[in-house]
Amino acid sequence: MKFHLRASFRLSADASKAEAAISVFFSNAKNIVQKGAPEGHGAKIIEWKLTGNRIDLIIDSDRYVRAHDALLRLRRPLAELLGNNYKIGIRGLDINEFQIEVESHRDIGHKIPYVRNIRYEDGFLKLELDVGENGSLGQSEIEKRIPDRIVNLLEEKLQTYGGKSEHWELLWESSPKESNYNKDPTNEMIKRNWIKHGASRGQWIYGPQATQLFRTFEKIVLEEIIKPLSYLEMIFPKLDTWDVWKKSGHAKGVYPEIYFVCPPKTRDPAFWEEVMDYYKVTHEVPQELIKEKIDVPIGGMCYAQCPTFWGFIQGATLPNDDLPIKVFDRSGTSHRYESGGIHGIERVDEFHRIEIVWLGTREQTLEEAEKLKERYKYIFETILKLHWRIAWVTPWFMAQEGETGLAKMEGAGTVDYEALLPYNGNWIEFQNLSVNGEKYPKGFSVKTQLGEPLWSGCSGVGLERWASAFLAQNGLDPENWPEAFRKYFGNMPKGIRTL
Amino acid sequence: MKFHLRASFRLSADASKAEAAISVFFSNAKNIVQKGAPEGHGAKIIEWKLTGNRIDLIIDSDRYVRAHDALLRLRRPLAELLGNNYKIGIRGLDINEFQIEVESHRDIGHKIPYVRNIRYEDGFLKLELDVGENGSLGQSEIEKRIPDRIVNLLEEKLQTYGGKSEHWELLWESSPKESNYNKDPTNEMIKRNWIKHGASRGQWIYGPQATQLFRTFEKIVLEEIIKPLSYLEMIFPKLDTWDVWKKSGHAKGVYPEIYFVCPPKTRDPAFWEEVMDYYKVTHEVPQELIKEKIDVPIGGMCYAQCPTFWGFIQGATLPNDDLPIKVFDRSGTSHRYESGGIHGIERVDEFHRIEIVWLGTREQTLEEAEKLKERYKYIFETILKLHWRIAWVTPWFMAQEGETGLAKMEGAGTVDYEALLPYNGNWIEFQNLSVNGEKYPKGFSVKTQLGEPLWSGCSGVGLERWASAFLAQNGLDPENWPEAFRKYFGNMPKGIRTL
Numbered sequence: 001m002k003f004h005l006r007a008s009f010r011l012s013a014d015a016s017k018a019e020a021a022i023s024v025f026f027s028n029a030k031n032i033v034q035k036g037a038p039e040g041h042g043a044k045i046i047e048w049k050l051t052g053n054r055i056d057l058i059i060d061s062d063r064y065v066r067a068h069d070a071l072l073r074l075r076r077p078l079a080e081l082l083g084n085n086y087k088i089g090i091r092g093l094d095i096n097e098f099q100i101e102v103e104s105h106r107d108i109g110h111k112i113p114y115v116r117n118i119r120y121e122d123g124f125l126k127l128e129l130d131v132g133e134n135g136s137l138g139q140s141e142i143e144k145r146i147p148d149r150i151v152n153l154l155e156e157k158l159q160t161y162g163g164k165s166e167h168w169e170l171l172w173e174s175s176p177k178e179s180n181y182n183k184d185p186t187n188e189m190i191k192r193n194w195i196k197h198g199a200s201r202g203q204w205i206y207g208p209q210a211t212q213l214f215r216t217f218e219k220i221v222l223e224e225i226i227k228p229l230s231y232l233e234m235i236f237p238k239l240d241t242w243d244v245w246k247k248s249g250h251a252k253g254v255y256p257e258i259y260f261v262c263p264p265k266t267r268d269p270a271f272w273e274e275v276m277d278y279y280k281v282t283h284e285v286p287q288e289l290i291k292e293k294i295d296v297p298i299g300g301m302c303y304a305q306c307p308t309f310w311g312f313i314q315g316a317t318l319p320n321d322d323l324p325i326k327v328f329d330r331s332g333t334s335h336r337y338e339s340g341g342i343h344g345i346e347r348v349d350e351f352h353r354i355e356i357v358w359l360g361t362r363e364q365t366l367e368e369a370e371k372l373k374e375r376y377k378y379i380f381e382t383i384l385k386l387h388w389r390i391a392w393v394t395p396w397f398m399a400q401e402g403e404t405g406l407a408k409m410e411g412a413g414t415v416d417y418e419a420l421l422p423y424n425g426n427w428i429e430f431q432n433l434s435v436n437g438e439k440y441p442k443g444f445s446v447k448t449q450l451g452e453p454l455w456s457g458c459s460g461v462g463l464e465r466w467a468s469a470f471l472a473q474n475g476l477d478p479e480n481w482p483e484a485f486r487k488y489f490g491n492m493p494k495g496i497r498t499l
Numbered sequence: 500m501k502f503h504l505r506a507s508f509r510l511s512a513d514a515s516k517a518e519a520a521i522s523v524f525f526s527n528a529k530n531i532v533q534k535g536a537p538e539g540h541g542a543k544i545i546e547w548k549l550t551g552n553r554i555d556l557i558i559d560s561d562r563y564v565r566a567h568d569a570l571l572r573l574r575r576p577l578a579e580l581l582g583n584n585y586k587i588g589i590r591g592l593d594i595n596e597f598q599i600e601v602e603s604h605r606d607i608g609h610k611i612p613y614v615r616n617i618r619y620e621d622g623f624l625k626l627e628l629d630v631g632e633n634g635s636l637g638q639s640e641i642e643k644r645i646p647d648r649i650v651n652l653l654e655e656k657l658q659t660y661g662g663k664s665e666h667w668e669l670l671w672e673s674s675p676k677e678s679n680y681n682k683d684p685t686n687e688m689i690k691r692n693w694i695k696h697g698a699s700r701g702q703w704i705y706g707p708q709a710t711q712l713f714r715t716f717e718k719i720v721l722e723e724i725i726k727p728l729s730y731l732e733m734i735f736p737k738l739d740t741w742d743v744w745k746k747s748g749h750a751k752g753v754y755p756e757i758y759f760v761c762p763p764k765t766r767d768p769a770f771w772e773e774v775m776d777y778y779k780v781t782h783e784v785p786q787e788l789i790k791e792k793i794d795v796p797i798g799g800m801c802y803a804q805c806p807t808f809w810g811f812i813q814g815a816t817l818p819n820d821d822l823p824i825k826v827f828d829r830s831g832t833s834h835r836y837e838s839g840g841i842h843g844i845e846r847v848d849e850f851h852r853i854e855i856v857w858l859g860t861r862e863q864t865l866e867e868a869e870k871l872k873e874r875y876k877y878i879f880e881t882i883l884k885l886h887w888r889i890a891w892v893t894p895w896f897m898a899q900e901g902e903t904g905l906a907k908m909e910g911a912g913t914v915d916y917e918a919l920l921p922y923n924g925n926w927i928e929f930q931n932l933s934v935n936g937e938k939y940p941k942g943f944s945v946k947t948q949l950g951e952p953l954w955s956g957c958s959g960v961g962l963e964r965w966a967s968a969f970l971a972q973n974g975l976d977p978e979n980w981p982e983a984f985r986k987y988f989g990n991m992p993k994g995i996r997t998l
Contacts, residue, residue, distance in 0.1 A: 110773035113780045146780065153779045157772070196811045198736040199743045200797065201762075205811045206734035208826070215732065232992050233714065235705035237697040238832045239758065239800070239849055242784040244698045251784055253775050256766040259738065260793045261800065263700075263836050267755040273656070274609035276752050280652045281612045281645065285741040285750055287795035294759050296786035297793065298699065301738070301760065301800065312695045312704045316997035325995060327707070331851065332831035333737045337762050350738055352830065449998060493731050496824060498815035499948060 001151070003043075003067035004060050006097035009078065011053040012089040018082060019050050025081055032077065033059070033070035043070035056096075066151075068098070068142050093139040095131040100147065102127070102154045112153070114146055125154065171415065173389035174381060177473060181480070182422045185471035186344025192476060193495050195345065202338055202349030204464075208493040213471075214352060214463045216489045218330060220383055221354050221461055223488075225375045229368075231326045231356060237308040238332040241299035247314075247443040248307035258300035259335045259349075265295050301335035305355035306458045310444040320449045324360030324368055346421075346428055346468045354461040359441065361448070365455035366411050369435050372459055376417065376433070384470050385482040388419045389427070395434060412437035412455075419469030428472075430465035434458055500650070502542075502566035503559050505596035508577065510552040511588040517581060518549050524580055531576065532558070532569035542569035555595075565650075567597070567641050592638040594630040599646065601626070601653045611652070613645055624653065670914065672888035673880060676972060680979070681921045684970035685843025691975060692994050694844065701837055701848030703963075707992040712969075713851060713962045715988045717829060719882055720853050720960055722987075724874045728867075730825045730855060736807040737831040740798035746813075746942040747806035757799035758834045758848075764794050800834035804854035805957045809943040819948045823859030823867055845920075845927055845967045853960040858940065860947070864954035865910050868934050871958055875916065875932070883969050884981040887918045888926070894933060911936035911954075918968030927971075929964035933957055 015022065026048045034042030043061035055078075061067040075090060082088040107120035114137040116130040129147065130136045137146060189195045194210040197203070206214065225231070239261055245251040265271065275293065278286045302308070309327065318325065335350050358368045373390075380386045395414045414434040418427040434457060441447070441454035448454045474481050478492055514521065525547045533541030542560035556573075560566040574589060581587040606619035613636040615629040628646065629635045636645060688694045693709040696702070705713065724730070738760055744750040764770065774792065777785045801807070808826065817824065834849050857867045872889075879885045894913045913933040917926040933956060940946070940953035947953050973980050977991055 108772075110776070112773075112776050149780045149782075153776055157776070198738075198807060199740040199810055200736065200738050203736045203738060205736055205807065207811060208731040208733060211732045211734050214734065232707040232995075233710045234707060235710050235713065235851065237699065237702045237704055237849055239697075239699050239702060239834060241698040242786070246782070246784065251778050253768075253771075255771040255774050255789070255792075256763055256768055258763065260761045260763070260789065262759045262761060262790075262796065264755055264757065264759070267836055267838060269752075269755055272752075272754040273607075274611075275754050277609070277611050277652055277656070279750050281648045283648075283745070285745065287741070290754070290759065291761075291795045293754075294796065296790045297761065308697060308704065311698055312706060313995065313997060319996055319998055322996055327995075335738060337766055339766060350736055352734065496731075496812065496826075497818055497821055498812060499818055 001063040001103070002060070002099075002101040003062075003147075004058075004097070004099040005067035005071065005095070006056070006058050007071050008057065008094040008096065009055040009075070010091040010094060011055065011082065012091055013087075014052045015050055015055070015082060015086065015088050016052070018086045018088065021081060021085065022048075022050055022055065022078075025078060029074060032073050033061075033065055035065070035073075037064035041065075043067055045070075063151075066147065068145075068147050072142065093142065095129075095135070095138055095142060098129040098131050098137070098147070100127040100129065100151065101125070102151065102158070104154070104158050106158070108154075108157075112150060114141060114150065125158075167392070167394045168416075169392040171390045171392055174387055176420075177385050177387045179422070179473050179475070179480070181473060181475040183472075183475070184344065184423045185468060185476065186346070188476050189345070189471070193497065194476075198350070200349065202347070204345055204348065204350075207495050209495050210467070212489065212493050213467055216485070217461070217463055217466045217470075218354060220379060220485075220488055224379055224383070225356070225372065226328060229326065229371055229375065231328045231358075234309065234312070234327045234329055235331040236305060236329040236355070237311075238302040239299060240302055240308055243299075244307045244311065245299065247310065248304070248440065249443060250304065250307065254303060257336045257338070258303060259337060260297040260300050262294040262297050265293055302332065303334060303336060305329060305334055305353055305460060306357045306440075309355075309357055310440055310446070313446050314444045315446070317447045317449055318359075318454070320452075323448065324358050324364040326356075326358045326368070328354060328356045330354045344468070345464045348464055351465075352463040354463070356459045356461070357456065358458075359446075359454060359456035361452050362411065362437075362455045365435055365457050369433060369457050372433060372457075373415070376431075380417070380419075383482065383484045383488070384466075384474075385485075386419050386469055386473055388417060388430075388469070391416050391418065393432075395436070411435060412439075419473065421468070421472040423472055428465060428468055430469045431461050432459065500562040500602070501559070501598075501600040502561075502646075503557075503596070503598040504566035504570065504594070505555070505557050506570050507556065507593040507595065508554045508574070509590040509593060510554065510581065511590050512586075513551045514549055514554070514581060514585065514587050515551070517585045517587065520580060520584065521547075521549055521554065521577075524577060528573060531572050532560075532564055534564070534572075536563035540564075542566055544569075562650075565646065567644075567646050571641065592641065594628075594634070594637055594641060597628040597630045597636070597646070599626040599628065599650065600624070601650065601657070603653070603657050605657070607653075607656075611649060613640060613649065624657075666891070666893045667915075668891040670889045670891055673886055675919075676884050676886045678921070678972050678974070678979070680972060680974040682971075682974070683843065683922045684967060684975065685845070687970070687975050688844075692996065693975075697849070699848065701846070703844055703847065703849075706994050708994050709966070711988065711992050712966055715984070716960070716962055716965045716969075717853060719878060719984075719987055723878050723882070724855070724871065725827060728825065728870055728874065730827045730857075733808065733811070733826045733828055734830040735804060735828040735854070736810075737801040738798060739801055739807055742798075743806045743810065744798065746809065747803070747939065748942060749803065749806065753802060756835045756837070757802060758836060759796040759799045761793040761796045764792055801831065802833060802835060804828060804833055804852055804959060805856045805939075808854075808856055809939055809945070812945050813943045814945070816946045816948055817858075817953070819951075822947065823857050823863040825855075825857045825867070827853060827855045829853045843967075844963045847963055850964075851962040853962070855958040855960070856955065857957075858945075858953060858955035860951050861910065861936075861954045864934055864956050868932060868956050871932060872914070875930075879916070879918075882981065882983045882987070883965075884984075885918050885968055885972055887916060887929075887968070890915050890917065892931075894935070910934060911938075918972065920967070920971040922971055927964060927967055929968045930960050931958065 042065040046058040049056045059067040079090045101124045104125040117128040119126045194207050196205045198205050380388050393416045412435045416429045417431045419430050440456045541564040545557040548555045558566040578589045600623045603624040616627040618625045695704045697704050879887050892915045911934045915928045916930045918929050939955045
């Protein structure tokens, strides 16, 4: 990685009388621009030149003390020298040329903000930043370390693009359960009129029997987890704005899987008259015309369920006595634009989930995670009687947000719960549990009263996934279901018959 | 209203030998083109001319037998005459000129499909339809009666635009209840940390206390309505596609209030790389760029709650023994782009509703509506102890879909339930109940086994609205709540405190 920077310090007055002192300053500047870098590394001042009230600099560097960091490091001691001895101030910085070279195995075909030009040559991406008089990158962007964001982006991208593989490590597997059932539960449910395709992609309408199954799972979660562990119910919003996803981190990478939401540009009926008229005459909805009349997307339909919770305590300080805080939500749907291979209710675009969220000190958060795991184990072993397993996987916030490099939060991470689908021999992820470290409290600026780090965790119980796992192993006939589950379920409702 | 049409019948052969017979046909054609019209009204054949294998016609008319109807009426008897006597067939119709004049008090500024040109002159809208060689309106559109759709559209629009007023007729009002509470419940809930603004417009995050209130309302509905009247729970989808709204009728006019949903054009991460890179460098979401990368809207977030239910029985025939069918849904949020004057939780963009749907014969549907009204009355009088009233209003499907002219379905219609807000003296609509006649069964092609008309009804219990009404009249302190409600509510949960 190489940086080549031409920049100037603008001074409040002609500094000719200080030229000798400035010369001494720059001949000793190595201490400043290489401090902390390994021997032989860091930035180098290639040239400096005083011209009246301007000092022009050329700085080259490697990755250790980057050229723009070197420039910022020089500012204060130089200002002290000129101020104390000559009453001259530094008015500002001009960036005249800034080039960055990064090793890469590929070109980048699209624009990157603040970059005027990218060339791919001899295994290097050569970036010319958009500096100079009409450039978008100046002093303020240098101070905000925008060049570092660009470099981080490239490094992350070039490391991971196309080849990210998820970590997966088995922690525990249950014994196989007795069952000879080996049919695809979605097909069986369709045959019995328990479910019907919805009008949208990966969407189902659940009839009374399937709904009672989902509500039974919910009852089990309430009775076996929520009540004994004293979680409080809340209602989290189900339209996620960019603001929420910026704080939760999803804005980094969630776009390919979002159902985007756009409000109308106005709710003036006259503005929409052409659309209504078109429909009334043609009986077709003019989708292109509507696209012109809707605003830019304000966010999307609920994707992960917990980000909108955090608005409730955003910016707040939590009393230590009230920790851990433990809440859950079951107030609506989640929506993901899933890959083409959507299969039955196992992988759907619209799904139903109970989201459990807890926050406290690191110790409290980890302890609560263990309690939840115990309760889950009890449910899967004793009530649902599943053949299941649990694995340590890439944390969801790395997978969903395109993050790389394991966050330095010992104990944080995600476990996936998987169940065997006997009809095809695959394992289906039917829920997960994550300890997210300080990620969310930091993102939403939530603090503890005593200043200890605040941690949080979340766990999503996917009702479609529980149903897939349970029915694939136990079939659709209640007489073959585990006794404890049957008690929770009660009588099978009469469904809706059609001729 | 005036129609002026120039059209031709294309014949399979030269019809010169039939000219005399054709002449006789057209001199008697008045019987055909004025049949059923009031004396002196209907269409007139202004001119006809046989030229080889083509008969050119000019037809003028008023609204009674419209010119294009007259043309279609002529086809069969003319084809019989030519076929039987001369073995000449009618190959098709050409539309050469078609003008329509409609009385109007205003111009229309936008395009209407199949209309080439609109002029507003002397109190008339003069439409020139897009006919002729490269025109969009030809024989098939005439057969589909597209000109009638255009005329209906204009008549409806010119009648109602800007001046639609809702019908409202008081049916019953309860006695006032004893209570001195007169505060705005939203403000009080905010003060006590029961609710917080969400990140989006008209959106709230409900803390444990408010959520328990909502769940108590739900419990009351379950215990006092769902169980005694034997409704079955279903899960209705919460993303409504155009296809659903075309069948439900919402596609006619719901656009100004919709949160539109757009999927990504593709879920290929490379396609979204520029967006992710932009965000990672600037920490801002590039909304305009995203708008380019999302597809046209496929529909919107749930608006009315019952349309997606109908997919479950779409196209089906229902066994008479199973009627009435009675279901409900409480599986997610509804979203409306409401007007600017959003006030607290009384008028919100994101809300929670229990939707009750029933269908059966006309008699069953009306009887069930009465049973529901009795149960509601019991709840509002005995458990919530509200000061409320009930009014007969414009049916929701007329208000929401821009329909005009009361559908000819005796007994169908909507009642609104309203409650007094003592703090401002207004009445708030807190739920409604509609008998929708054959509207939905026809829209979704659902039939009864014995062929009797199938009717349906729906009733939405808005939890935000119940909360607004109940808290505005009874306050936030359980000790001031009606005894029967307190029993349902149980203990007030400890909320989430912040410092």
